[in-house]
Amino acid sequence: MPVQFPKHLKPIEPQGTTLLQQERNNATFNSNDLTQFIYGNDYLKSRDRILQILQADPLLGDKSHRYYNGRDVRFKKSLAAANRLVELTRIHEWNDQEFSIAEFLFDEPSPFRLHRSMFMPTLANQGTEEQKKLYLEPAIRHEIIGCYAQTELGHGSNVRGLETTATYQPETQTFVFNSPTLTSSKWWIGGLGVAANHAIVMARLISQGKDHGPHPFAVQIRNLENHEPLEGVIVGDIGPKFGFNTVDNGFILFKDFHVPHIGFLARYSSIDKATGEYKTPPNSKLAYGTMVFVRANIVLESRVVLARAATIAIRYSAIRSQGSNASDPKKITAPDGPIKTVETPVLDYTMQQYRLFPIIAQAYACHFTGQEMHRMYYENQAKMEQGDFSYLADLHASSSGLKSLTTTLAVNAIEDCRRACGGHGFSLFSGLGQFYQDYLPKVTWEGDNYLLTQQTSRYLLKTLRSVRSGKISQKNSTFSSSYISEYLSNPQAKCPFSSVKDLSNPEALVSAFKFRAAFLIDKAVYAIDVDQISWNDMLVDIYRISRAHCQLLMVSNFIQAVFNNENPGTLGPVLQRVAILFCLSTLDQEAADFLTSGYLAPAQAMMVKQHLIQILKTIRPDVVALVDAFDFPDYLLNSALGENDGDVYEKMVAMTEKEPINQLRVADGYQEFIRPLIHKGKDNWKLDKNGIARL
Amino acid sequence: MPVQFPKHLKPIEPQGTTLLQQERNNATFNSNDLTQFIYGNDYLKSRDRILQILQADPLLGDKSHRYYNGRDVRFKKSLAAANRLVELTRIHEWNDQEFSIAEFLFDEPSPFRLHRSMFMPTLANQGTEEQKKLYLEPAIRHEIIGCYAQTELGHGSNVRGLETTATYQPETQTFVFNSPTLTSSKWWIGGLGVAANHAIVMARLISQGKDHGPHPFAVQIRNLENHEPLEGVIVGDIGPKFGFNTVDNGFILFKDFHVPHIGFLARYSSIDKATGEYKTPPNSKLAYGTMVFVRANIVLESRVVLARAATIAIRYSAIRSQGSNASDPKKITAPDGPIKTVETPVLDYTMQQYRLFPIIAQAYACHFTGQEMHRMYYENQAKMEQGDFSYLADLHASSSGLKSLTTTLAVNAIEDCRRACGGHGFSLFSGLGQFYQDYLPKVTWEGDNYLLTQQTSRYLLKTLRSVRSGKISQKNSTFSSSYISEYLSNPQAKCPFSSVKDLSNPEALVSAFKFRAAFLIDKAVYAIDVDQISWNDMLVDIYRISRAHCQLLMVSNFIQAVFNNENPGTLGPVLQRVAILFCLSTLDQEAADFLTSGYLAPAQAMMVKQHLIQILKTIRPDVVALVDAFDFPDYLLNSALGENDGDVYEKMVAMTEKEPINQLRVADGYQEFIRPLIHKGKDNWKLDKNGIARL
Structure with a gap:
């Protein structure tokens, strides 16, 4: 006789669905418009078609077993799914992109994965x-x-x-x-x-x-x-x-x-x-082009990883209520009329905002950088076909560092979101546990995230030397050589932030990131070339250089995409706020570099820290809509905490009812391992007919 | 017919056992002395006795099943173990401390855990x-x-x-x-x-x-x-x-x-x-005393978590070799005479040192702070019995923040160590995966690590206000009020570091941590009392204050224990180096705070960063001995990568042979899900009698 929860019980008021609806009503923009903007209509149509096929499939439609089974059962089901996906591909004549969508939605690493990908x-x-x-x-x-x-x-x-x-x-x-x-x-x-x-x-x-x-x-x-x-x-x-x-x-x-x-x-x-x-191979640089494409896709994948983790944590934080915010207590009108104070949704606490909102911003930053990498990949391929390899080194170096940076961000985000869900984040029903476990190898494979940064930084150090020696001029400059050269022309520059208004100035923000990256590159070249420090002793700096360069790329691409658009449309203001949040939260997190370079003064760093809390508030009304815009189907999320309609507790309970242990009134193991202990005390018992000790 | 690896194959030279032995020979101190120093002889004798009982036990002696089974099997075995531990406790008349040792060594959360602990x-x-x-x-x-x-x-x-x-x-x-x-x-x-x-x-x-x-x-x-x-x-x-x-x-x-x-x-x-x-309860502060004791134990537990993760990663990094360090290539003498270059153990790369050595230092820091908390607990209990509650608030506040800080350090350390083990860190055989999964809830329960810091900081803000208003004077001062008062007497102080020699000056290091903590407290009091910023808007600062205060406590306790000892003995020099590493790596990691306070100048921050790499080198010869000193039995570690004798690859292979999938020549699932696909192509086959396609 399986355990059943009483059907008449509801969660405490206010209900999750109500709270999410309020959040959606408060948004300053239409999340559907943003969904269209992110994916484009073609993708969404394909996705919806494939989603219907998967959900209706007898084998692939039900993911409810995933959290309960051991490896043996899960692996066999995974083989069955791999087989079924091959069949569906034949039946529906899916092309590669359509298969990828199916794989993404089904969301379980497959034994046939390397067959297709390698x-x-x-x-x-x-x-x-x-x-x-x-x-x-x-x-x-x-x-x-x-x-x-x-x-x-x-x-x-x-x-x-x-x-x-x-x-x-x-x-x-x-x-x-x-x-x-x-x-x-x-x-x-x-x-x-x-x-x-x-x-x-x-x-x-x-x-x-x-x-x-x-x-x-x-x-x-x-x-x-x-x-x-x-x-x-x-x-x-x-x-x-x-x-x-x-x-x-x-x-x-x-x-x-x-x-x-x-x-x-x-x-x-x-x-x-x-x-x-x-016979020796002719030297070919063409393979590097492909690597850029693969890595652009990794950056775009990081985007959905970040957004998916944020979707779960943000939606649940809008519902999960705890304690009371003394300065702004949450009140609701009870069904019978009177207004009463209820617990505050944790999303209203600045600490929760500080932990979660930057992750949303990172997701959007990865979106724009991934898109830019795709654009540059095609531009570079066209150039290479004409024998022009001038873009390749820069693009390859950046793509190495970006793989490292964005997958590190993404993996940390899943765990940060899981912890931000409190106790229930630890339940597999959160949808964050297995997600983390399956995404985690990304920081090690396809280029270890530490090793990869050596490729990026080696190129940047070389670039600085070439700029200094005049080998690179304005004519053959790249993004990297330009900002390095700008720095070399004024290495004593100071950050111009004088009021909080400056902190929303996109150009000033990009300049700060440029200065910091170039400063680190310059110091490393000096250490190696003048102080004769070994490469091995520079590895920590090397890692930081790559990180600084790639954060600059992300800042720059994001700002470029949302500020330099002549007609920003209805989405402009919110995306600009998110871009500023990305810049400031990254700056705050890396403040030590900016301060050590002498560019940022202590008072400016303090100003950034304080203003960041204010920026979080300006984003607050839009956060549910910002994650909604990524439009992840519940089928993908498979999360009691994060699904679209907000009935968190009902879902937790429904998933709990399926736990195998709960299918028996007295669990397996009792007879053998618990009963002998308890029954040792039998002589002292005075039990009534219901087995209750009469005290 | 289970899969078997060829018995005659050995790992590539040099062997792990040889490499670990070399490391041990290079140590500047005797790790057994340090083991005695950490645990004391009584504990070690009890532990060895209990270890023998557990290892010899038919039910508890074999942990080899742990990595392969699903929850159902693992839970039932866990019930059996819980039952068996009760029996053993009866047989051997274990007291609470002995039971705790058994629980620690057996190392699996038990269904009877809360029965005993709560x-x-x-x-x-x-x-x-x-x-x-x-x-x-x-x-x-x-x-x-x-x-x-x-x-x-x-x-x-x-x-x-x-x-x-x-x-x-x-x-x-x-x-x-x-x-x-x-x-x-x-x-x-x-x-x-x-x-x-x-x-x-x-x-x-x-x-x-x-x-x-x-x-x-x-x-x-x-x-x-x-x-x-x-x-x-x-x-x-x-x-x-x-x-x-x-x-x-x-x-x-x-x-x-x-x-x-x-x-x-x-x-x-x-x-x-x-x-x-x-009838209302009389107000009792006695419960807070107990909480301090519980949290002192959590800090001491963090110590062994840090040390255990480091043991695995350090030992494996001494064996795992990769690429070549151009400035110092590793050479060995082959059995037949000639010296040849081999790959470099990853422990020689500064990046790996930078990732791992601070974790060793944190383990020792937690050791000395946990000990100091125990001492203060007893001192405070004695005072409270005489009606003197003057220590309680300070102790309780610090213990809250230390629980938060040290468990956060410990949980991060397990994951950092896992990643530092490269690909094999992802195998459960590393001994780090389940370890992480089981320790992880510690950051959420027994006081959420974010919420707890509010208790610490609320007390510190109050202390600053009392110092300023003269309510606290030298007579009734505590550690906290002293350093706050020192700061208030000279809030414009500057860090005196002028050469790398200063970076090993223990007093100067403690002063820096004092200034930074007091600075943060002062700014927060100003923001709240003068600028009327709400508590909610200060939560991020509140968190940082607690962190800064507790890092100061750890720095101070560590320095106190290893520098102020009149007779440091043979262990003095190495523990002093580890203490300096702890101070500098923490300072480097938190450099933004020190710089923002104006105490540390950019050039000083740069000096710290550079000198840290040199400190890592001075620790390098001792790292294996430093983790050996924690003396974790292989029975506890259950790790192919980290066990005492270094035969990493033989252990990986032995554990792989036990994988259930490998017990069949053709795995379950083939007939149903793979064969139909392959046999569809049968018409195109030209197979020889061995099933090999004739190409």
Whole structure:
């Protein structure tokens, strides 16, 4: 007999739905307009169509099991879902973008994820036409399933350290794969543990006695008939993880395993079949262009991560009431007439605003920066096709740092929002726990967030040296070289903020971020070039430089997008307020840099801190509408706290009723582990017929 | 046929055990001496005895299942363990301290946790002698199992907002319990979902038509004979959480549920049995003393959390090698003679040092502050017994802020350490994932870490006002009033750091922290008293004040303990270096405050930043010994990355072999969800007899 909550009980007044409605009525703009502005109509139409398909699907429509099951059950359901998504793709003839929308809405990492995101693209980019026919075509039809095996148990970011070997034997015309050590086991490979029958394997190519370093091979690893591992292959799942447990991250080792000559992906380099002679690849910068595109998408993904976490925390904070704000107590009119004081929604406390509103601003900042990166990607591709590579280095450097910055912001935001939800944030029903666990690896993979910043800063230091030596002039300047050059022309500049009005001056804000980034770059160049400090001893500064540069990019893109628009429309004022909030909260958080540079005076820093509280107040009426504008369907959020209609407590209760423990009147384990203890005291009992001690 | 790794493969040279041994050889002090210093011999002897009992126990000795199972299995095992710990306590006649050691080593939140930590202490403190006999005595024998039911679905920190009512009926001489709304459901109650048959319930006491606000009642909730919920009670488990899933946090609602008169805990207030007349409690400050003790223990717990996370990350970072540090490449002598360059242990990169070494320093800082709190607790208890309450307010205020600060540090440290372990940090085998998940609620419960700081700061603001008005003089001064008064006598003081030598001057460092805290307090008093800023608009400053004050306490206690000792012994130099690291890394991290106050000049801030990198280097040789000194048994750590002997990769592999998925040659789910896709392509196959596509 499962536990049931009394159906007649309602939450205390005022109801969540009422509170959310009030918030929506108070907004200064129409959130639907902003939704259209963010996504455009085409996307929204596709999304709605796909959402209907998913919600109606018998297998994919119900996410209610997700929070209760262990890895075994969740993984099997995840395989079933992966299979079903392939079927739906066939039925509805979804293109890549439509599939991505479905994947986003379904919102669970899939065992087929790497098949689509790495296996197929690597074949497409690095395979010959023959190889595409052999591997890519069946892969598109999911008749083979692949993964991407690069990292090893002992080797992460440093690809040159990989140990797995592929030695070419001209006699057999095969590459012989071996795992020489335990640390050479391929590890963390998504889709490899259970699903994949093929892999792109990065292995050291050895031919004619020479080690040519890591190269990619297409390798069949499991029997197509029965899925058993092939002879010479040891493969399995790497076990439980902090998150991502619906994916079968796997390991693989090879022992004298033969891969045919055709397996070596030969678009850029090749091995002569007869002799084993190695032909070096022509140097190509084109791959960097693609990386910019991938990273632009990561920035846009950060945007929805930030916005989704904020949606849950903001909506719930409008409903969750606690204590009373002495200076402005919350009052409601009771159904029977009199006005009474009720607890204050936590959203009215400035501490909660200080914790949450900057996250909304970061989401919008990532939106505009992601869009700008897409624009620059296309501009750069067009230039590169004409042989002009002048944009590439700047764009690549910025994109590395932005991946690092925005994914760090996003992951911190989920956890900050979870904590800002108080106790209930810790319940999986909040929709923030698994979300955090599954998003978290982003700060480590596709470029570790610390390592990546070295790429950004190395470029910026080089740029400063070139500006100083006159190699870069106005003619061939970039955004980076311009602001560095501006700084070098007046390194003693002081921040002009003299009143709070200046704190809303977009140009003054951008200038401050420019000065701070350039200052850090200049000091680092001096330390390295003059003081001969080693690169290793500069790593902390290097990290800060990248962060400062990328915060500048975000500030600049945001300001550019919402202030320089000739016709800002009805959305102008609110987006401008959000932009100012982004600038000031970032400035406040990084105040130490601005102060240390001597640009910002102590009194100015104090002014920023005080004014920030006022800015939070100007945003306050719009915050629910600002998160509503991201228009996340309840199907995506899967959150008792954050869904659209605000019936938080009813949802908590409904989800609690489904907890497996609650399906029995007396839980499993009682007989064995509790009863013996209690019944030891039996001699002392005076129980009535209902089992109640008579005291 | 389970997956097995080839037994003959070893990790790449140099081996982890060798690397850790080198680290230990390089230490400047004996880590065993430090272990003795931290814990004392008595504790270590008890611990070793209990550790042996646990490790030898058939049920508690094996933790290997923990990372693979879902909540259902883990919870049942957790009940079994709770039962077994009760048995062991009986067998070995463990006292409270010994039980705590066992609980610490076993390291899994238990369904009986609140029975011991809240149910029994509440009865002991708030029950009459008769009530102790009725409830506490059987509870000590575990013949009844209790929990502590305070928070409700709609009400967390604000106890006054609780809705559950207990209305006294003189006719029946019972309290009638009711849950008037859905939000009044008791929620989050540890042990209630499955285990407890009794609860301390906080309910609004209503008698003679008057609401006396929340009071504690001892209430039987399940049938002692068969554990079924009593009539009028709806009880169950609140469902899955981000962590703590081995505990049955539960909910309960009441409908016209009668509790006998004796259930009202009547040591401090009472209800006349015949008339229902309420007698108000005498005001007692004694409870605050206990709170200080509880919080001193939380600070000491933070110490071991910090140290445990650091142990794992530091040991693994000494072994995990990646890339090459160009300025100081790592070389080893190969077994066959020649010296060769190998990858650099990540511990040699300053970024990794910057991320991890301050965490070690924080652990030691919490050690000395926790000890000082214990000392002050006893001093204060002695004073209170003589009617002297002069220490209490200061101590209570500081203990609130320290709970907030040290648990925030600790929870951040686990996650920072996890990320610093790269990809493998994300594997549960790291020993950091579940550790984080289970420790995390500490920042929310026993006083939310944001709310608590209001208590601290309110006291400090009041202190400044009293100093200024002359109410506090040298005669009745406290630590807080002294430093505030020092500041007020010279609010324009400037930091005297002129060379890096000054940065190791303990007095100068303490002075800087004093100035900064007092500055923040002074500005807040001005804002509130003169500028009439509301408390709500000051909450961000309030939080910072508490943080600044508590960082000062930690700095001051640490310095006091390791510099003012007349005979520092062999441990003196290393502990002094760690103290300086703690001061400088905290100063660097909070530089914005120091700069904004005008005390620290930009050039000084820059000097701190640069010198910090040098301090990290001086600590470098000792870091493994510094974490070794905390002497955590492998049984506790349960971590492939962090165990004592350094065979990281062998442990990762051994734990991977136990993954349930790897027990089958072809995983469950293949037949149903993968095979149909692959076999669709059958017509195109040319397979050889081994299932390999012939290309």
